[in-house]
Amino acid sequence: MMRQIVWKEWRENRWKYGALWLVFNLPILALSVLLGVSRAARTPFADLSNQTFMKYLPLPVFESAAIVTVFLFATGFLGLTTFLPEVEDKSVFFLFEQPLARWRYALAKIANGAGHVALAALAASLLAPAAVYGLMLLGGKVTVAASGAAFGVVMAAALRAGLWSALVSIAAFAGCALIGSVVPRWWLATIATFVFIICLMNRVLSSSRFLGAADFFDLFASAPQGSYNVSGNFGTANWLTVSGNLPLPTDFVHWHLLPTLTPVALLCLFAAAIAWVFQRKELR
């Protein structure tokens, strides 16, 4: 069953999935193009020492911040168009005429879409710092031996931020999918999606304190404080602190179980609501 649903979803939504991956990676793509065409943009990277590397490397961790703010609209659009087209043209009833429980179909679609969204968010969050590090290595003045450990810290912070942004994204995806399955007109659903995303974004921005961050940007940029000591010929970065312990996945103090579970709970709630809505849908 799942294989058929995945095939159908892929055929129906492959361009939208591609667009989502493209949007999520726009900042790093834009940076790469900028570095390629602009001498001025390359200036900070011209004499890369490990110290300047420390200064600039955490910047791409902001990719995750973009994913849970402005790019949430792209995720919302994907969520909205997961059910809306087939509800509008009633082709969902073709699926309802198969020996397949409606709730299973709804949940399979949500699982498939949420999987794509989570993967895209996580991959973009990790790709950005990795790509910037790659550009710096290509510059020839940063060595893996001296900067590898610090890169590991930054990637760990990116992983943490990426997982969290993936969770927020799938909650947004499921919420917008619910809107698409309930609201019968595309323009009304679009307005509702916009309002929902604004509200969610506001909530995300105001909830960073739950994650132990002083402010929203600190949430993404700072690695947990601890005993980690970056050895080498560079000092502590003056703009961001990247020294500390790697945030291990099993460390719930660092992973903040409750706020992490909130998007998961939202996803489950929205998915259950969609399943209920599908169970009640009638062919008029």
Added chain:
Amino acid sequence: MNAIETHALTRVFGKTRAVDAASLAVPAGTVFGLLGANGAGKSTLLKLLTGHLRPTNGTISVLGEAVSGPRPALWERMGYVAQSRYLPGWMTGIECLRFAGALHRGWDGGKAEGLARRLDFPLNARIRDLSRGHYVRLQIALAMGHNPELILLDEPTSGLDPVGRHELLGILVEEIGRRGCTVVISSHLVEDIERLADTVAIMEAGRIVACGPVDTVKSEAANGAATVSLEQAFFTYINRRQS
């Protein structure tokens, strides 16, 4: 044994009683015709039988199972040809058949694709590009591909040219003769029903105004006079009801 039984089945949309206290029994292995003008409630009744609509009142039993909403397991035993067009337009005919086939345990792929080929159906054309005639042919192949015990057809010949109608009805006759499945066919084309049906119900404004074997319905309409055709009987019942 009855394949379908309804008792006082009612469905209300706002102030309209689309189906009003409909009670009927369709014996297994027979062809049951639903006759009525446009808007008489035939499509609503069929959607209630499939579980696509929920009854406001009354009970439904299909193939021995109570139906008051979606019953996914019944779709293994039932095929449905809808009047409205809602197959996914981006799929090709063959993709649609294989998709449905993968979800049905009893799917007979050879039969479905053979049926489509026999009906001169363009299997590789996108559904959105299909004419009404080809679309109905695909629906028929989908409805019959898993050898269902019950086939529900909602105005299948509507919009078809005479050749298409002849082919479609021929396939139905063949299918019924070969497997003895139960068929419920709704139409406002009386001659189609008269050609196929053993039993008939006439609907008017949501109510069943006559129901029984075709000959009985005709003789009751004749009311002791000479034998009438099913079409004459249909108008007799409608006129009686309206007066």
